[in-house]
Amino acid sequence: MRHPRLEHVADLDPADKIKELSSTLASVEAVVDLDAKQREIEELREQAADPELWNDPDQAQQVTRRLAHLESTVSKVGTIRRRLDDLSVLYELAASEDDPDTRAEADNELETLRSDVGDLEIRTLLSGPYDEREALVSINSQAGGIDAADWAQMLQRMYLRWAERHGYPTQIYETSYAEEAGIKSTSFVVKAPFAYGTLRGEHGTHRLVRISPFDNQNRRQTSFAGVDVVPVVEQSDHIEIDENELRIDVYRSSGPGGQSVNTTDSAVRITHLPTGVVTTCQNEKSQIQNKATAMGMMQAKLLERKRREEQAEIDELRGETFSSWGTQMRNYVLHPYQSVKDVRTGAESGNTQGVLDGEIDSFVDAEIRWLRSHEGGGES
Incomplete structure (x- = not known):
């Protein structure tokens, strides 16, 4: 399904679409707080490296699952940001070479990114007191x-x-x-x-x-x-x-x-x-x-x-x-x-x-x- 905040993006030209998606991603990045996430990742990596942690298998699994989740989140945000940056270059290349195949490739990537940013935005809404739980x-x-x-x-x-x-x-x-x-x-x-x-x-x-x-x-x-x-x-x-x-x-x-x-x-x-x-x-x-x-x-x-x-x-x-x-x-x-x-x-x-x-x-x-x-x- 389409995400309400991104619904109107489909009606814009490519440069405006990318700008709109970049703005939405920026708001997601602010909510996610990548710096805080990175600090927590470093702390969890230290815990995971401690052999004593595995004396309590349940706690060890909690630490490793949380670490994997944070690493996935930070990686996903960073990857989407890089893809948005690369997409602008791809559209410029398609325009300079008047290449319809490259333009089609860029359009497909834009649609995929719109979906990915929307999915990422959904996850930022999970801020309830127990939302992080299993x-x-x-x-x-x-x-x-x-x-x-x-x-x-x-x-x-x-x-x-x-x-x-x-x-x-x-x-x-x-x-x-x-x-x-x-x-x-x-x-x-x-x-x-x-x-x-x-x-x-x-x-x-x-x-x-x-x-x-x-x-x-x-x-x-x-x-x-x-x-x-x-x-x-x-x-x-x-x-x-x-x-x-x-x-x-x-x-x-x-x-x-x-x-x-x-x-x-x-x-x-x-x-x-x-x-x-x-x-x-x-x-x-x-x-x-x-x-x-x-x-x-x-x-x-x-x-x-x-x-x-x-x-x-x-x-x-x-x-x-x-x-x-x-x-x-x-x-x-x-x-x-x-x-x-x-x-x-x-x-x-x-x-x-x-x-x-x-x-x-x-x-x-x-x-x-x-x-x-x-x-x-x-x-x-």
Whole structure:
């Protein structure tokens, strides 16, 4: 999709287009603060070079992922700046030699740069208190019976494919399979900097309309699944959880169709009784590991619950109603026509198969802009 601030660039002549893109890139560079990023890179490189760091593998992975993210960001900004500078020279060369092939090459590069600058601009909008965090994504089947369970599994695949397209590691913590097909629920983490800020607009109810593959009369079926996105907690986070308010159940892990994948009761389900929040983990080999992971997920969900309650209080003081933005989210229609459309942003695509295969960046970007403009940040 086109980025609103760059929409009018297509109507300018090449020199003005380059000037406009250069101005937009300059504002991005100011927000990114390349000097500060470079200083942090040097500090992280020193930490990464210390052999003692690897005594704590989790901390080491955090340092290396953060370092890789910062190096990628600085490199990307610098590369785009150089490409813009080179583009001016390319247009001058095309004009001096009256070469249509070189002019066509320059036009193609200009269009690519317009997209790249727009994508970079989107990332500068991720400035919320937890936006830099990894994301814990939970999906639950809702109304629609077996179709809803199948739909929940389709959504899981969509997000995992999206992460794979971007090279983001993922780890599935829990999947509860439905009896006939699909899943009742699943939770997985996207291990990438800014994963939460990028995906948090996906929170809400996703609606699917299609000819049911489970109906022998080929009737149209509407089914629903809920997507919840919370930031992964860090050691510095503080959320009080009274253990007396927790119910901890252990059970045997199972795969599709009830097939046992574990001969011991190692899976763990934790219920926070005052709120009804439930987390489960079954991917680790031991009950102790599963309990620790499920407890971390509980902290993440309760921390996000607290953040949303605080945001709701602020919105109420402002006289706003944005606290309910996550309820109605996106419609996926596969019959009688093909369309995927966001309820909030109006972003739309007719390439339903591509979307279900993880091509959701245009929707994600539109949600980032929508949330930014509706949470007090305004349009950057």
